[in-house]
Amino acid sequence: MxxxxxxxxxxxxxDSMHVRLADESVCVGPPPASQSxxxxxxxxxACEITGADAIHPGYGFLSENAHFVDIVKAHGITFIGPEADxxxxxxxxxxxxxxxxxxxxxxxxxxxxxxxxxxxAADLAKAMGYPxxxxxxxxxxxxxxxxxxxxxxxxxxxxTARTEAKAAFGDDSxxxxxxxxxxxxxxxxxxxxxxxxxxxxxERDCSLQRRHQKVWEEAPSxxxxxxxxxxxxxxxxxxxxxxxxxxxxxxEFLYExxxxxxxxxxxxxxxxxxxxxxxxxxxxxREQIRIADGSHLELDQSDVVIAGHAIECRINAxxxxxxxxxxxxxxxxxxxxxxxxxxxxxAYAGYRIPPYYDSLVGKLIVHGKSRNECLMRLRRAxxxxxxxxxxxxxPLFQELIKQADVLDGEYNIHWLEHYLARRNPGAAT
Ligand code: MV4
Numbered sequence: 001m002x003x004x005x006x007x008x009x010x011x012x013x014x015d016s017m018h019v020r021l022a023d024e025s026v027c028v029g030p031p032p033a034s035q036s037x038x039x040x041x042x043x044x045x046a047c048e049i050t051g052a053d054a055i056h057p058g059y060g061f062l063s064e065n066a067h068f069v070d071i072v073k074a075h076g077i078t079f080i081g082p083e084a085d086x087x088x089x090x091x092x093x094x095x096x097x098x099x100x101x102x103x104x105x106x107x108x109x110x111x112x113x114x115x116x117x118x119x120x121a122a123d124l125a126k127a128m129g130y131p132x133x134x135x136x137x138x139x140x141x142x143x144x145x146x147x148x149x150x151x152x153x154x155x156x157x158x159x160t161a162r163t164e165a166k167a168a169f170g171d172d173s174x175x176x177x178x179x180x181x182x183x184x185x186x187x188x189x190x191x192x193x194x195x196x197x198x199x200x201x202x203e204r205d206c207s208l209q210r211r212h213q214k215v216w217e218e219a220p221s222x223x224x225x226x227x228x229x230x231x232x233x234x235x236x237x238x239x240x241x242x243x244x245x246x247x248x249x250x251x252e253f254l255y256e257x258x259x260x261x262x263x264x265x266x267x268x269x270x271x272x273x274x275x276x277x278x279x280x281x282x283x284x285x286r287e288q289i290r291i292a293d294g295s296h297l298e299l300d301q302s303d304v305v306i307a308g309h310a311i312e313c314r315i316n317a318x319x320x321x322x323x324x325x326x327x328x329x330x331x332x333x334x335x336x337x338x339x340x341x342x343x344x345x346x347a348y349a350g351y352r353i354p355p356y357y358d359s360l361v362g363k364l365i366v367h368g369k370s371r372n373e374c375l376m377r378l379r380r381a382x383x384x385x386x387x388x389x390x391x392x393x394x395p396l397f398q399e400l401i402k403q404a405d406v407l408d409g410e411y412n413i414h415w416l417e418h419y420l421a422r423r424n425p426g427a428a429t
Contacts, residue, residue: 001286006050008043010036012354024050031356032414035374037061040071047077052270054078054292056285060358063268064091080292082247082267089267094137094175100251100262103239109262111178122151128178134158137173140264142212144168146219147179149273151171170421180261183254183414185209186221187266188236189276190249195298198241200233201280202306204272204410208416210323213293215393215416217272218311218398222371222409223255229306232260237301248273248288254413270277271314271363274344276312278367309374310367313397315345315387316359318394323426327355332388336381340367340374343385353390361392371409375401399423 010032019025025169026046029036036042038061045056055072057063057080069084081087090096094113101107102347108127110294114137115121125132125148134157138146144165160193165170189201205221206214218228236251249267253260273284282304287297317326329352335343347353353361366381368374382397400406405415420427 003289004257006052006315007048008046010356014357017348017351026050031354033061033357040068042069044366045387046134047075050331052077054080054289056080056288057268057424059271059327064266066091068103077290080247080288082245084113084244084247084411086245087244087267088265092137093135093139093264095172095219097175097262097325098264099243100265103242104235105239106235106260108177108180108263111175113297114173114175115158118155118158122154124176124218125154126151126210128176131179131181133177134160134161134174134181135177136169138165138171140170146245149179157176174217180254180256182414183256183261184221184223184258184412185252186224186255187250187252187270188233189251189284190240190245190251190271191243191282191284191289191297192238192240192247192292194246194250194294195296196241196244196246196255197297197300199297199299199301200237201276201303202229202233202284206272207411207413208406209413210416210420214314216311216313216397216406217275218309218371218374219275220306220309223257223369228258228274247291261307263316266395269358272312274363274365275310275312278340278342279306279308280304308367308369309316309371310365311378312363312365313378313382314360315362315364315385315397317361317390318393319358319391320393322427323393325355325359326391327353328352328390330361330387330389332383334386335362336384338377338381340377341381342366347387361387361390364397375407 002024007019007020007025008028010031028042029039046406062068064087066084066088069079072079073366097107111124131147131149134146144161146402148154148157161174162172184207186203186205188203192198203221204217206217208216249270250270251265252263254263331345333349336337342365347361366374366378366379379401405411
């Protein structure tokens with residue numbers, strides 16, 4: 001796009017590829033994220049020193065922090081992302097659910113808002129029928145979430161959810177939903193410009209997760225057909241048009257027995273956005289920058305075509321059996337290539353993975369005309385990929401791609417943890 005870039009980094013990341021590739025770089029602090037990547041004054045200073053016009057927030061750290069957006073704007077800098085008020089709304093799970101429900105998005109049956117007492121929880125659970133799930137209002141990512149399968153489980157589920165929510169988020173508000181036993185996790189990618197145009201870019205199936213961390217993501221979902229996709233896509237785009245949403249976003253659903261149930265909305269670009277890029281041919285980061293600059297989306301919904309199939313494998317610096325983190329020096333690095341093969345990584349031979357952050361070292365994303373062609377290419381790309389000197393989760397994917405359920409697309413949100421428990425009895429999954 002011809003735009004000069006400034007990379008920010010902590011002292012631990014001075015040798016990262018993004019620092020090497022940027023036009024300029026600024027060190028914003030020591031390794032702990034609280035003193036560098038979450039250090040708002042240091043980041044604003046980096047903009048002022050270099051004359052940066054805009055901040056791309058990526059997908060971690062401050063990317064969904066409404067307070068940060070307010071400060072960025074107060075300094076006359078463009079935040080490449082949604083409005084602060086929409087980030088704030090979707091960060092409060094109870095308010096988000098109430099809002100999207102009023103806009104016509106289907107939600108999981110449950111409490112109207114927060115539950116104040118155990119007796120209120122027990123009355124509602126009895127009326128709704130068990131099993132039920134208690135969730136933290138400030139939650140997300142599975143923390144402060146407790147299942148009650150019968151009335152006798154309810155007191156402990158309610159009090160534990162509250163205590164965990166208070167400890168994790170400093171807010172003990174909880175709400176209740178009917179517990180869905182075997183859903184898939186299907187999320188809809190949306191994109192909205194500042195002129196009121198909202199498009200959906202189809203779905204991603206992210207059901208293969210371990211401890212609420214996505215491991216394998218694909219588009220389109222093996223469980224949806226064109227009609228189901230168009231129907232939920234239309235509901236979502238109509239709702240976000242009414243909301244006046246801006247930028248990219250993802251509306252997450254549980255999908256069970258042909259029905260969608262909203263769980264939350266992410267107001268940022270996601271790690272797994274490349275699978276959507278490969279099936280739509282759109283560069284989502286380019287679109288984010290254009291939208292922030294006030295440009296019109298260049299296409300209409302009828303121009304969005306989901307072509308072929310894409311799968312992403314998240315390669316972590318972890319032992320593939322114990323999932324113990326494995327930071328250290330990468331001695332050998334070879335990224336696979338060829339038609340339909342994309343490796344997104346900041347690693348290279350000689351790079352030392354610092355122990356301070358997330359263990360994601362790269363994403364292997366493969367595209368094919370059909371799901372079968374995509375799987376064939378993925379098998380070949382996994383064989384070609386070399387990351388030496390550290391342990392990685394590559395062997396896990398070599399295994400997964402041989403499993404009949406994976407090959408058939410027959411999995412739900414519990415499949416991977418069940419598989420790992422069977423493979424490694426007694427070990428932590
Ligand atoms: C649920 C659910 C079943 N029923 N809600 C987990 C994290 C949070 N974002 C929502 N989560 C769930 N909500 C109802 N009503 C099961 C989960 C869940 C899950 C969801 C998506 C992907 C993986 C998961 C693993 C365990 C539980």
